[in-house]
Amino acid sequence: MTEAYQDIDAERLRAYMARRxxxxxxxxxxxxPDEYAKGHIPGSVLIPLGEVSERLRELPVDKDIVVYCRSGKRSRAAALFISSRPYVAGTIFNLTGGILAWDGHLLPAVPSIKVFDRAGDDRQVLLRAMDLERGAQRFYTALRQRYGAIAxxxxxxxxxxxxxGxxxxxxxxxxxGQSDPPDFATVYQGLAGDIVEGGYSFSALVAxxxxxxxxxxxxxxxxxxxxxxxxxxxxxxxxxxxxGQPMEAVFNTIAEAEKEHMQLVARALSLC
Structure with missing residues (x-):
């Protein structure tokens, strides 16, 4: 019997993510959660296998979904369950070998979503996102000033x-949608920039x-x-x-830009 999902190995998954x-x-x-906090593939969301059935509404039917676990056994069960829904337009992939086979970058800890105040409206969330970029700009400027004009x-x-940018x-x-918003420079310079994108404290990084x-x-x-x-x-x-909300597209656009920043740093590492 043909499975409703497709297996994908780590090499193919890296290539898939790079071109999507x-x-x-x-x-x-x-x-x-404790496994995820010890190390997870960047960009992955946590939905433990035991919660998949009650959180199916969080999984889009019109996008590809890649599931993974430690070795590929739990994710195989998740892939079968997710792909059995009545209508699935995207492809369901199972990472064979799981995170044990993944030789790409891993991140420790849980994403610092708490830096965003979800009690606020979309404009407040976006202002916080700008503030995180301001923090990163301050940090990289401090690094540049410290090490001077070397390649x-x-x-x-x-x-x-x-x-x-x-x-x-x-x-x-x-x-x-604002009738007369302040210009970018006024807004940007007024931001504290005390937290760097990713949720790191600016002062802790400088220390x-x-x-x-x-x-x-x-x-x-x-x-x-x-x-x-x-x-x-x-x-x-x-x-x-x-x-399903307009802000989903905004944060996906931000994520796309972060990939470009990763590539810039990766190229710089060749100069070491």
Whole structure:
């Protein structure tokens, strides 16, 4: 009997994720919360296997869904269950070998969704998103000032500029529909930037920076890479929280931009 889902190995999954837009698929971790917190594939949302049946409404029927667990056994059961729904337009994939077979980047801890106040309206959520970009811009600027005009550190200046550009993108959504919104510079300069995208404290990151040696090319850029992966992870989880609402598309767009930032850092690592 032909299964209703498709198996996909880690190599094919990396290639699949690289060429897909963020609004085309959902990556689901069906392990337990403690397993997810120890390390998960960036961008994945947590829906433990035992909760899948009661949370089926969270799973889109018009997008591909990739499920994974530790070894591929639990996710196989999840894939069978999800694909048995009456109407499924997307393809259901099961990661063979699970996270044990995944040799890509892993993130510890749970995405810091708490940095967004869901009690506020969409404009407040977007303002907070701009604030996180402001925090990242401040941090990369501090890094650039610390290490000066050396090749790999020049890329940090590019990152700082990219974060401001990203904030401008979010500002466009924030200002939409307002009759006379303040200009971008006024809004951006008024933001505290005390939390860096991904949920890290700006002051804590600077303190970590002070403990680094004066020429820590690899360790500094790996820190930057983790920040960008965490920002991507947070954006993808926020998009899932806003599923079916206009803000879902906004956060998927933000996640797309974070992937570009990851590539910038990855290229900089070749200079170490």
């Amino acid at each position: 837009q963020e609004n085309e698929y959902l990556l689901v971790d069906v392990r337990q 790999w550190a020049e890329r940090l200046a590019e990152l700082a500029g990219a974060e401001e 990203h904030a401008r993108l979010i500002y466009g959504h924030w200002a939409e 970590m920076l002070e403990e680094q040696p004066q020429q820590p090319c690899r360790s500094t850029l790996e820190m930057a890479l983790t920040i960008e992966y965490s920002a991507y992870d947070l954006s993808r989880n926020m998009a899932h929280r806003f599923q």
